[in-house]
Amino acid sequence: MAINDVSLTHHASDEAAALLDELCDAYADAYGVEPGEEKTAAFRRRAEKQFTRPGFALVTARDGGWLVGFVFGYTLPAGDTHWWDGVQPEPMAEFLEETGSRTWVLSEIEVRRAWQAKGVGRALHEAALGARSEERATLATGPDAAAQPVYESWGWRRVGWIPGDEGDYYSAYDLFVLELPVSR
Template identity: 80%
Template sequence: MTMNTVSLTHHDGEDATALLEELCDAYADAYGAEPGEEKTSAFRRRAKKQLTRPGFTLVVARDEGRLVGFVFGYTLAAGDTHWWGGVQPEPSAEFLEETGSRTWVLSEIEVRRAWQGKGVGRTLHDAVLGARGEERATLATGPDAPAQKVYTGWGWQLVGRIPGDDGDYYSAYDLFVLELPVSR
């Protein structure tokens, strides 16, 4: 298992639909869950909704044909400020403005447990964000999630906290932003 044997491929929403079962399997492995558990089922529901969003992009990492990690997201539509709804502390109106080409949401970045800590996540992160034309990217994590240290190490800045919606995994989420293009 080395980064030298990992290949990356970029996909649109149509391609991603065909890969959904593999994505669910890798997601479950990343969290040590069973593919049919609620956490994995919730991921499947989120992914299906996001595949059709504008600017959707998926990058997959494979080793000898096996999907070992992935990252995907989409572009916030013009006028879509739901992502920022209720964020505290409240940023300026200018910060909240969405043009349809300003902000790309990094929705999921997952790496199978055997591949974690080997650079696959960072490679996926840089591959997807390096291909974006938006001004910035954003992501949400659970409060105090261990991944927050990784994200800040990659240059992400904490914006604030938003309340979760009914049925969300967390009751609140921390929002981060990263100016694009990514430089390493």
């Protein structure tokens, strides 16, 4: 299970739908839940919506053909994005402006438990963000997410928090931003 045994592949949105069952299985493993549980079903619903968003991109990591991790996201549209709604502390208006090519949302980055802490997540992160032409990337995490220190070590900076929507896992999410391109 060395990182050099893992191959990374970029996929467009039309390929992502064909990989959805594998993505759900890897997602469930990353969280230590059964593939049929509600957490995985919620992931499936989110993923299906995101596959059709502008700027969608998926990078998969495979070891011997086995999907061991993935990252995907999409570009925020111009104008009202909902992404920044209610962000606190309230940033300057320029920060919130979206052009349709300014910000890429890193929506999911997941690695199966047996491959965690082996560099797979970092390789996926760099492969996905290194291919982006946007000015910046953003992500949201739960306030107690164990991954927050990892994101910060990769150069992400916390810019505030946003309230969660009805039915979300958390009542609030921490927001992070990373300037692009990613320096290696």
